[in-house]
Amino acid sequence: xxxxxxxxxxxxxxxxxxxxxxxxxxxxxxxxxxxxxxxxxxxxxxxxxxxxxxxxxxxxxxxxxxxxxxxxxxxxxxxxxxxxxxxxxxxxxxxxxxxxxxxxxxxxxxxxxxxxxxxxxxxxxxxxxxxxxxxxxxxxxxxxxxxxxxxxxxxxxxxxxxxxxxxxxxxxxxxxxxxxxxxxxxxxxxxxxxxxxxxxxxxxxxxxxxxxxxxxxxxxxxxxxxxxxxxxxxxxxxxxxxxxxxxxxxxxxxxxxxxxxxxxxxxxxxxxxxxxxxxxxxxxxxxxxxxxxxxxxxxx
Amino acid sequence: xxxxxxxxxxxxxxxxxxxxxxxxxxxxxxxxxxxxxxxxxxxxxxxxxxxxxxxxxxxxxxxxxxxxxxxxxxxxxxxxxxxxxxxxxxxxxxxxxxxxxxxxxxxxxxxxxxxxxxxxxxxxxxxxxxxxxxxxxxxxxxxxxxxxxxxxxxxxxxxxxxxxxxxxxxxxx
Numbered sequence: 001x002x003x004x005x006x007x008x009x010x011x012x013x014x015x016x017x018x019x020x021x022x023x024x025x026x027x028x029x030x031x032x033x034x035x036x037x038x039x040x041x042x043x044x045x046x047x048x049x050x051x052x053x054x055x056x057x058x059x060x061x062x063x064x065x066x067x068x069x070x071x072x073x074x075x076x077x078x079x080x081x082x083x084x085x086x087x088x089x090x091x092x093x094x095x096x097x098x099x100x101x102x103x104x105x106x107x108x109x110x111x112x113x114x115x116x117x118x119x120x121x122x123x124x125x126x127x128x129x130x131x132x133x134x135x136x137x138x139x140x141x142x143x144x145x146x147x148x149x150x151x152x153x154x155x156x157x158x159x160x161x162x163x164x165x166x167x168x169x170x171x172x173x174x175x176x177x178x179x180x181x182x183x184x185x186x187x188x189x190x191x192x193x194x195x196x197x198x199x200x201x202x203x204x205x206x207x208x209x210x211x212x213x214x215x216x217x218x219x220x221x222x223x224x225x226x227x228x229x230x231x232x233x234x235x236x237x238x239x240x241x242x243x244x245x246x247x248x249x250x251x252x253x254x255x256x257x258x259x260x261x262x263x264x265x266x267x268x269x270x271x272x273x274x275x276x277x278x279x280x281x282x283x284x285x286x287x288x289x290x291x292x293x294x295x296x297x298x299x300x
Numbered sequence: 301x302x303x304x305x306x307x308x309x310x311x312x313x314x315x316x317x318x319x320x321x322x323x324x325x326x327x328x329x330x331x332x333x334x335x336x337x338x339x340x341x342x343x344x345x346x347x348x349x350x351x352x353x354x355x356x357x358x359x360x361x362x363x364x365x366x367x368x369x370x371x372x373x374x375x376x377x378x379x380x381x382x383x384x385x386x387x388x389x390x391x392x393x394x395x396x397x398x399x400x401x402x403x404x405x406x407x408x409x410x411x412x413x414x415x416x417x418x419x420x421x422x423x424x425x426x427x428x429x430x431x432x433x434x435x436x437x438x439x440x441x442x443x444x445x446x447x448x449x450x451x452x453x454x455x456x457x458x459x460x461x462x463x464x465x466x467x468x469x470x471x472x473x
Contacts, residue, residue, distance in 0.1 A: 103443030
């Protein structure tokens, strides 16, 4: 339970970090919070020859909220984002999901960007990046590129990142005004890896459902967005049967069984959590629309 | 011919300095030295206990710049940039910290293996949440495993520690 030997690099800038990555190539691994990587090293599931520790790199710890996005740097700890009130106001789904990420002590050290780059199908934040149609910013010695979430995740623990690339930040896109969101997951014990989890975003407009989307934790290899609007479009939220997307959900997930839950149980959980999160997200959307129309005063 | 596996004879040793309980402490250790092992083996501060070594049990929790973190999921080389507080920094036998005192009063430990991780975690928690409910106390310790107490007395200890903190604050102001 001790890591194999490695050479430790402590770059102070992004340029220095990607310089090291260019030299060591596939023998190198980036260390940020280490809450997923260090267990893997301790168990010797991986033994990279070089560790590029970016904790001293300047300029990577900022949360920036704009009118359209929430951008976080690669050293923003889960806890920092969870408690960031401006980010919560702009994109409540961030905090709704983050409180499910492991335990508070792990969130003090682990980074949200690292969790996304790690691309664990049981990770909450990859599913959030998918639902927000976010963007990953990667830098290498050759330059910077932006990777849309649909092109980033390739499989369980696999991404389209090159060995010479460093993720310096990700951008979560904010939802259209009046969109409600919800996140729920079920684990054997609170804080454990979820057997299944669902993120939902619903927009109610003019009294009817205009848009409804889901993304999943632990029941797909690759986090992606499932558009379920067709199951509810034009219906009033109070009258909707939120289980109407069950067939769409069943067709989109591919759960595996393990000692914690069978594939069939995970599929059942995903369907039920979809129903619950859609209803909760729709209720929030209705409340937001009410608030918006109240603050605008009587309609013209 | 295969590559020889690097061992302590060939592995480069780094000069590491980590501030622990307010005192800069030096030792030579390889880059792969976990903070937990650095504290115990190199600095001989054996109050920090090592259970699972993959972040699950919480026994090795220390405070890093006041925030509880797993010392088994951090390298000593990375910890050099921070101030570390271990259970030895929470109080002494004749001047217990409020959480330590509460664990004694409420029988919050039996074998004591998990206790250092609980003490550090709860100390930091009460800084931010000085008046927790029983449910909040239970949530606060959800990342720490104890196989003796069944947690009932640990929850009581959290609540008692909150009282002791308030009492001590009252007597010093």
